[in-house]
Amino acid sequence: MRIITWNVNSLRLRLPHVSQVLTQYRPSILALQETKVQDKDFPEAEIRALGYQSVYSGQKTFNGVALISQLPLEEVAFEFPGFPDPQKRLLAATVGGVRILNVYVPNGASLVSEKYHYKLSWLAALKEYVKEQLAIYPRLVLVGDFNIAPTDDDVHDPKVWEGKVLVSQRERDALQEILDLGLNDTFRLTVREEKEYSWWDYRAVAFRRNLGLRIDLILASHELAKRYQHCYIDKEPRKLERPSDHTPVIVDFDE
């Protein structure tokens, strides 16, 4: 089973890139974030033509998540129970006996912003949801744009990022609490010689200088992690014309 997560930063604009990735990798599931498209405008027919079904939760201009799958998407959930959120950032489904949670975690803006409190509240709600879901679905994968670099090994220059969102201790602790429920960061199941990143700021030619962060994660339950084969960050789509600022992260599990 191959799963890809990708923050596309506008699905309509990036549909050619998405088609390319689906055709090249033929994943079982592609989880998208920042689709920035209302449900009525979701390009379902174009994706179906490639052999994929879709579920989606979108809104105008901002946010939006989608799951694209070869097999039927069942038991679809759009919200954390008891945490109604006008921002469309969660989509969960069951595919072939695997529970997949697709998240677009709030960015947080800055450590003194109201948005940072929202980010921490959102992560607390996610933790409760993961705990509940893991009890029901032992084969679970939590993927998406976490807007958190788990450790300084995921940051090109930790000094530059000191005191900023995406690396702050409170959000890293919140992520660790979620991992401690029984998840593995699949990228780290393979020993890495070099730092690798999944996002590079559009500004200051950050990609060319490789000034990135690894904030797009695939977290697998221990049950699923037993079947881990590979996790790969493909930088090629970030080199395309008018790219997303994120690049796909790909994982393979046995069978």
Place this chain on the structure above:
DNA sequence: ATGGTGGCGCGGCCA
């Protein structure tokens, strides 16, 4: 360097 670039959608917000 409190900037820089990009997306949406048409002014200003968000990342």
